[in-house]
Amino acid sequence: MLKKEAPYKFSLWMLAWPIFIEQFLQFLLGAVDTLMVSHLSDDAVAVVGFSNQLFNALTTLFVTVASGAGILIAQKIGSAKEEEARTVGIIGLKVTALIGLILSVVLVAFPGPIAQILQLPDELLSLGETYISIVGGGMILTALIAVLSTEIRSTGNTKAPMLIAVGMNLIHIGLNYCFIFGKLGFPQVGLAGVGVSTVTSRTLACIVLFIIFLNAFCRKINFKDLRLFDRKLFKEIMDIGWPLGVNSASWFFSQLVIFSFLAMLGAKELAARTYMNTLESFCFLLGFSVALALQIQVAHLFGGGRTKEAYKASYKALAIGLPLVTLNALILVFCGRSLLGLFTDDPVILNIAESLLWLNMLLQPGKMLNMALGNSLNAVGDARYTMTVSLIVMWIVAVCGSYLLGVSAAWGITAIYSCMIADEYTRGVFSFVRWRARKRLRIKEQELEREAKQQSWTGGGGGGKPAGAVFSAE
Template identity: 70%
Template sequence: MNNKLNEDRKFTLWVLAWPVFIELFLQFLLGTVDTLMVSRISDHAVAVVGFSNQLFNALTTLFATVASGAGIVIAQKIGSRREEEARTVAIIAFKVTAVIGLVLSVILIMLPRPIAEILQLPEELLPLAEVYISIVGGGMILTAIMSTLGTAIRNTGNTKGPMYTAVGMNIIHIVMNYCFIFGAFGFPQWGLTGVAISTVISRLIACIVLMFIFLGTFERRIGLKDFSLFDRKLFKEVLVIGWPLGINSASWVFSQLAIFSFLAILGSTELAARTYMNTLESFCFLLGFSLALASQIQIAHLYGAGKTREAYSSVYRMLRVGLPLVIVNAFILVLFGRHVLGLFTQDHEILSLCASLLWLNLLLQPGKMVNMAIGNALNAVGDTRFTMNISLIFMWVVATGCSYLLGVSLGWGIVAIYVCMISDEYIRAVLSYFRWKDRKYLRLREEDMSRNNSSQLTTEVVHSC
């Protein structure tokens, strides 16, 4: 009884959300410091980092298919009291994503410049991009391992472990950045090359720490021989949930990468402005995103336990808190964003562009919050094909296609591109809301639980006779 109570407490929204929020908030602060440091090299360096990160985000979707699907299955299995199966799923996901990460690392080490050229990066940025992509991209296997281990640990209800690890990793990264950019404490002044090296080293340390946590995260400790485990049926469960998640995620990051390519066509000023805005926009939905992620874990756990009514209402309780926070944060950025941007760059053209984008961000963030929260809820109960389908349609037709048509072809620039992104978020938010309200997958779970209970009752009656 006590174990059940302790487990239920582990999966309350607040207990899950606050470590995720602290992790993301400190990452945001340290990421801001990171961008500030890189801006001391040049605005070109900032543009290269922003562009490269979009490329890396796009490539992570290749292993996010497995990692994200595994995370939801792990939470569902724990909710239904099948921890051994959850443990096996975590081990399988680790092995598969590590192999995918290794393949990506080799490709990025060998072909950094051709990849940047295909994605229309301006000629003056190619030398910096070649160095940064080859070094940071070469550590893609570390990103794959971090993603999978962090997701697995977090979906068992332990959100503190990944939080402490991420904070430590970012502190190490910032200290090393300071040493390599400014040549402090006798270190060589390597500029953007040093930033890339510090990124890889800090991620390596994080992988080691997460592995130690991962080995002891389930009731039965994971040993070396357990890494030979493979269960086709469980892996199929992961893929059934995971492949639409992967395509959904790929749709978003590749559409963002396409939009970054459009901005590169417009010029390095627009590219740098979008990179700075990405940093500021992260501030808007930190707590909201933390609540949405925690809500996904909680809903998957409740769904696995058959508590469908609690699962249904959970997302609305979260939105009542998250949505006002996002709106307030976006308005704060409108008031003070230009002053903050002055810490990163003194380029008047970039600052003027960002001043206009801050107002558009006030419209963007509420739609993004609702879309993210209800989309995560749908994913948690396994309704991943719906979120995939609307992403494929509206991200590419509205956000990407209209961005090129209005922003590049008609020459209306980055403001038109933002309007297209806003439209996409609101359309998908409305569609997701009506899908969640329909309760399709929750009703299927209720029917499944009813059949199981009837079958169990019949068995008990037969045995008693």
């Protein structure tokens, strides 16, 4: 029975398409959010875009645990250690929830000072304080959604998070409509209503995800099992997770700093970048879905000792992802002006955003290279390498370059965007060279050879493939 089910769960396509639907709905949520908020004002859009960069940066504090737990779960399932995978899931949930709770308290208590420290323009401070306190107060919900979705996907079930994303998006869009426009008897409360809508939809999503999580592993999780804690497994989670967390934090905080540079240029540049973020998301949705599915697949294959298939899987994913993101970016070049017109009619903002569309054609293939090969390196436990490269390249090329060329030299948003492109390709080349070297894969192969020799000496043998070998990589 296992041999029939597992290829379905762990093939790249069957992992990727539900992830794409989920990510597309998240993109749709962001686009509709931006579209609806744009009916309030361009200032409100700038606040949402700025605040979301802050929230994304802070999520890295719990993504450290969630990502490490997700990769380790896939590895444990690949090596047929189902009970350990179950325990890893419980540990990841508890630690992530604690981090999310701490962040919620901080954001509710200090929204104004946080906005000021991050250089939000004075005219946006009042709106920013309101939005940060409401949505930031729900960071524990964001943490729970992140860890539960990641762990459920890592078991091979990518459909459940997708279906929950459908429901969450529908509820959020419906409540946005009611709060922004005062429909169906709801008060018309503007940007504060968007925050309430966000928290409400995420609360409902958390409840359903938690119910699915309880049944996601080989043995149902009972509430008394939530007390489980294994120091050895937690150390394994953190060995994988902390470099991932630093890597993610490096990217998100660098983006936050870059957004503060844009805020120095002016509110219109900040709004233009927010609108471009929305359009750019469309370009790499399929590519990102393939890369995320690839991470699960490579971790699973690696855990099962199928190193050659894991190595080849990355190039197959690149062969799919690169054409997809390039085609999507090309479509955006020709349709971008019309799409931007849905969000704003300010000619200055439109001209700024439109000027970035061709640069986006260069940006997206670099992002795909990073996503595929970086995720592959992380999946086999080489996350410290990607972390080191990110810390050095990202802050020198993207951040320092953006300030020197975009702000200090006064070349503006085009220079900042160009530095972001240079950063993506530089890190992509480093990841490509590292993956070609097969360092972690060779170490795994040597370990398997030693285990095989020990079994032959002790008469254990078995002569079969590793436990994970029943799963398909196609």
